[in-house]
Amino acid sequence: MKKGQAAVEYLTTYGWAILILLIVLAVLFSSGILSPSYLISEECTFGNSLGCNFALFNDNINGPTKLNLDIHNGFAYKINITKVELMTQDGTQNFNGFATGVVLDSGETGSFQGTLEGSPVKEGTVKRFVGSITYVSCATELGPDCSDVEHTLTGRIVGKVIPQ
Template structure:
């Protein structure tokens, strides 16, 4: 009889131990989930802003700007032609990986006679969608097509770049 009674107390102690720590573990999980939900673990906001292009185009300066009174924004960028010859820009395309992708327009087109070593200011206006929200980090993928008038037939070349920055107010 004594053995049976002693055995039941051991199992009761084990069950109480597991129950107590299960509740503590559940509270910790809920706390971590709440912190994650409110963005405490979002380390992307601490990463530096960057502009990456191939060595053919050096990114000198860049910014994302959105006027709060308008529903659209701008992507401003300054590139240096490092190709080694004069080029003509044929087209630009701006997008990102958002569900509703970023779309911008570039006027006037084309940029012609962009000489080697010269910086060019490029402004994409009318940017909308694609998580283009003031104060938020946004990524833009830029595809540029250019040709060299010195080459017969002026074949088109494609260069891809990426800008990651925080959308600011003007």
């Protein structure tokens, strides 16, 4: 058998399988299943005692990027959140406008909203943020008032900008 004939027979035998494989890959890429933003899971972590959920979105079409952050007090006592700081992982943009002095009873959830400085982030983009939540304990064992000693928990948020 000649080499040319062997090559043609190989392509006709396995060509259909290669063609089907290419079609399947094209469908997966075009549907977004294999896009990096689809493969990255969203997360919000600030330790075991402060659970959080979030929504990252653009306010109107060309409006600023905003973050709604729900913080759940998992401590066995009341806390006073004195500061919430979040910035992009590279440190180039910060969130502003988070409320301070929010008192949360044990098991209670507080909502915070911040606005990202600078230009809005494109919808569908995955962003990574790092930050800290500073609080003081309001445990009854410490007296009627909250403690003066601040505690800081660091964490991160990874999320995709969603349509509003």
